[in-house]
Each structure stands twice: as structure tokens, then as C-alpha cells.
Amino acid sequence: MDSGPIFRRLALCLALLTASGMLVVASPGDAQAAAHCPGRKVRTVSFSTGVVAVYKRGGYRCAATLAKKPGKQRTMSVSIRARGGRAVTDTGRFRRHAGPVTVYAGQRCVWVKGRVGGGSADSGWILC
Numbered sequence: 001m002d003s004g005p006i007f008r009r010l011a012l013c014l015a016l017l018t019a020s021g022m023l024v025v026a027s028p029g030d031a032q033a034a035a036h037c038p039g040r041k042v043r044t045v046s047f048s049t050g051v052v053a054v055y056k057r058g059g060y061r062c063a064a065t066l067a068k069k070p071g072k073q074r075t076m077s078v079s080i081r082a083r084g085g086r087a088v089t090d091t092g093r094f095r096r097h098a099g100p101v102t103v104y105a106g107q108r109c110v111w112v113k114g115r116v117g118g119g120s121a122d123s124g125w126i127l128c
Contacts, residue, residue: 036100037062043126045112049119052078052112054127059106061127064099065114071095077115083108083125 039057049069055062065078076098081087082105090099103110109125 036064036097037102043112043123045114045121045123047114047116047119047121050076050114050116052114052121052123054080054110054112054123056127059104060102061105061110062100062102063112063114064097064101065116066097067095067116070097074117075115076117077113079113081111082106083110087111087113 037053037055039055039060039062041053042056043054045052045054050065050067052063052065061080061082063078063080065076067074067076073093073095075092076094077089077091078099078101079087079089080101080103082103085103085105085108088101088103090101092098098114098116105127109128111123111125113122114120
């Protein structure tokens with residue numbers, strides 16, 4: 001019996017598993033945000049100590065602040081505000097992320113802010 005086809009299939013499966021594992025390792029922060037925010041990612045606001053990921057699903061917008069170096073507990077916050085509405089905020093001492101926070105925006109612009117330790121960012125009005 002020829003074992004060549006079996007070894008080729010085994011090598012192909014191993015290559016696919018390795019490639020899929022590399023994709024997961026390449027973007028752990030995005031995976032964390034996606035696990036919390038429904039919809040598709042529409043914007044990322046970067047700053048020195050983290051990023052704010054913004055997602056959209058229907059008329060809803062969701063945001064989460066992710067630390068660039070997770071592990072150490074520190075002050076983090078995320079807020080999102082639809083134009084004409086009040087901000088929805090999550091603030092505290094976290095290891096990996098603050099949020100998610102969700103607001104109904106419909107067709108209105110949103111403003112997001114994020115902070116991790118001493119670094120922070122705000123987007124200005126986006127997704128108009």
C-alpha cells in the first residue's frame with residue numbers, strides 16, 4: 001500500500017492548523033474586542049498605551065478600549081456618545097480592556113474616547 005497520499009494530506013492539515021494558529025496570535029486585541037462587540041469593525045483609534053475599537057451593527061455603535069500590553073491592572077476607560085445624546089462610559093481598573101459600551105446612533109455621528117494608564121485618545125465626530 002502506498003502511504004504517499006496519506007502523508008500529503010497529513011502535511012496539508014498540519015499546515016492549515018499552523019496558519020490558523022498564526023492568525024489568532026497575530027491579533028489578540030482585535031479578537032478580544034470582537035468577543036465583546038457585535039457587528040463589524042469600522043474604526044480603530046490608536047494611542048501610546050492602547051487602542052479603541054469601534055464596531056457597527058445596524059444603528060448601534062459599540063466601543064472597547066484595549067491595552068497594548070495587557071496583564072498589569074491599571075485605570076482604563078472607554079466612552080461613546082451619539083451626537084445629541086449622552087455618553088455611555090465604562091471606567092475602572094482592568095487588566096485587558098474597558099467596555100464594551102453600546103449606544104444607538106441611527107444615522108448620527110459618534111464620538112469615542114479611550115484611556116489606558118497615562119495614554120488617551122478621542123476620535124472627534126466620526127461615522128457621520
